[in-house]
Amino acid sequence: MLFYGTELASPLMLGTAQYPSPEILADSVRAADAGLVTVSLRRESAGSRAGQAFWSLIRDLGTPVLPNTAGCHTVKEAVTTAHMAREVFETDWVKLEVIGESDTLQPDVFGLVEAARILSSEGFKVFPYTTEDLVVAERLLAAGCEVLMPWGAPIGSGKGLNNVFGLRALRAHFPDVPLVVDAGIGLPSHATQALELGYDAVLINTAVAKAGDPVAMARAFRLAVEAGRLARIADPMEARDMAAPSTPLLGKPALS
Amino acid sequence: MNIVVNDEARVVNARTLAALIDELGYGDARIATAVDGEFIPGSRRCGLDIVDGMRVEIVAPMQGG
Numbered sequence: 001m002l003f004y005g006t007e008l009a010s011p012l013m014l015g016t017a018q019y020p021s022p023e024i025l026a027d028s029v030r031a032a033d034a035g036l037v038t039v040s041l042r043r044e045s046a047g048s049r050a051g052q053a054f055w056s057l058i059r060d061l062g063t064p065v066l067p068n069t070a071g072c073h074t075v076k077e078a079v080t081t082a083h084m085a086r087e088v089f090e091t092d093w094v095k096l097e098v099i100g101e102s103d104t105l106q107p108d109v110f111g112l113v114e115a116a117r118i119l120s121s122e123g124f125k126v127f128p129y130t131t132e133d134l135v136v137a138e139r140l141l142a143a144g145c146e147v148l149m150p151w152g153a154p155i156g157s158g159k160g161l162n163n164v165f166g167l168r169a170l171r172a173h174f175p176d177v178p179l180v181v182d183a184g185i186g187l188p189s190h191a192t193q194a195l196e197l198g199y200d201a202v203l204i205n206t207a208v209a210k211a212g213d214p215v216a217m218a219r220a221f222r223l224a225v226e227a228g229r230l231a232r233i234a235d236p237m238e239a240r241d242m243a244a245p246s247t248p249l250l251g252k253p254a255l256s
Numbered sequence: 257m258n259i260v261v262n263d264e265a266r267v268v269n270a271r272t273l274a275a276l277i278d279e280l281g282y283g284d285a286r287i288a289t290a291v292d293g294e295f296i297p298g299s300r301r302c303g304l305d306i307v308d309g310m311r312v313e314i315v316a317p318m319q320g321g
Contacts, residue, residue, distance in 0.1 A: 015321030025319070040320025041288065043262040043313065046281035051316025055286055058317070068320045076293065083295040084288035084315055155321070205321035 001178050001200040003147055004093070004125040006064070008035030011195065012225045013066065013180065014218070015205025022057050024214050029061050032208065032218035035201065036064040038095055041085055066127060068095040073108070075115045082119050094119065095149070095182075095203075097129045105155040105183075109136045113143050120144025129182050132166035134173055141177065148174070149182035149203065152194065156206045158186025161193055171198045188217075188224030195228025196236065259310045274301035276312065287316050 001007070014034040019025035029037055039058060044051045058065060067085035072078035075098060082094045098115055100108025107129055113136065116126045120143055128140050132150040140148060150170060153159035161167055162184065171179060181194040182203040191202045204221060211217035257268050261280065270276035273289060273296060289296045290313040296304055 015319075017319040017321045019319075038320050040318045041315040042318040044285075044287065044316035044318075045262065046283075046285075049285070051287075051318055052285050054319060055317040070320055080290055080293065080295050083297075084290065087295075087297055088286055088288045088315070088317055203321075 003127075003178050003201075008064070008201070009033065010035035010222070010225070011201040011229060012191070012221055013038065013182075013201055013203040014208065015203065016054075016058070017205055018209035019214055022054070025209075026057055026061060027215045028208055028218040029063055031215045031222065033222050034063055034218075036066050037061070038066045038068050038203065038205070039089060040068050040070050041081060041088060064093075065089050065091060066093050066095050067091065068129075069097045069115075071099065072097060073099050075111045075118070078111070078115045079118050082115075082124060086124070092123055093125045093127065095127045095129060107131060107151075109133065112136075113139045116140055116145050117143040127180070132163055132170050134170060137170060137174065137177075141174075147178045147180065149180040151183040152181045152190065152202075153184025153186075155183040157184050158207055159184055160186055160190035161197075164193075164197070167194070167199070168197055188220045191221055191224045192228035192231070195225055196231045198232055201225075257306050257310075258308055259306060259312060261312045262314055268306065270306055272302055272306060273304040273312070276306055277301065277314070280314075282314065285316060287314050289314055 010033045012032050012034050013036050014032050015038045067089045069078040069081040072081055078098045098108045098111040100106055112128055116128050119126050126145045127147050127149050128145050129149050137148055153162040178200045180201040181199050185191055185204050186207050194202050208214050208217045270279045292311050
């Protein structure tokens with residue numbers, strides 16, 4: 001699947017926050033065989049070189065980066081942050097977040113569409129963090145987005161795919177649009193399920209970073225997305241309500 | 257000049273944003289700047305005058321999800 005004309009090496013997108021150490025972050029990115037990593041921008045005082053050290057670590061990994069606008073609550077904040085990110089990270093890709101509600105970190109879809117329209121017109125390749133709402137999806141595509149990133153569950157909740165019906169409907173409705181489940185994935189099985197549903201990628205952070213052994217979990221997620229993608233290609237059977245014997249009855253001896 | 261940098265009040269001598277970055281010691285660090293909520297690209301820092309009360313934001317790469 002192409003994301004704005006670029007083929008990623010893997011359908012696993014990995015966040016870079018909350019790891020126990022920079023070394024564990026780097027090892028996790030390698031173990032995950034991540035197709036891209038997400039990054040952010042924060043204030044830095046002149047004395048602290050933390051941001052510079054982080055940037056060299058990411059550059060050395062050689063994985064494509066997707067800067068986010070995490071924590072932005074208004075269109076203006078998100079658009080300005082995207083501009084700053086484009087300069088710092090030298091990419092016009094942006095994971096657009098406009099947060100509308102603090103408890104669930106649900107996107108403000110109205111602000112999101114507006115910010116997506118502005119940024120797309122300025123040449124950004126927008127990856128919008130959205131809900132599974134079909135009407136909002138239509139508006140985002142009309143605003144210039146060529147990728148959609150619906151949530152699975154609230155950010156950091158680890159609850160998996162809360163609305164499988166909605167995610168399936170989105171996939172069916174937009175068969176040719178690259179779709180990424182972003183947020184809420186807690187286990188490799190959730191990632192497998194997303195790929196089985198036909199999603200093109202998943203974006204994961206907390207599930208790996210906050211695992212007891214992040215590197216081992218990163219590897220588990222790599223295998224999980226591989227399993228899900230193969231299952232999708234292999235065309236799964238339809239589920240049914242009643243049993244159907246798998247062993248043939250023909251030729252069964254009469255023993256009663 | 258009394259300005260605010262990353263939410264911290266400062267008295268600075270610099271006359272331009274580019275000079276301010278030097279004065280604060282950022283050197284060649286990979287950063288982006290905004291003034292009073294507006295993005296100022298690196299190419300415009302030399303021509304941007306510092307004025308009293310200005311709010312400057314200086315950001316750098318950071319881990320993100």
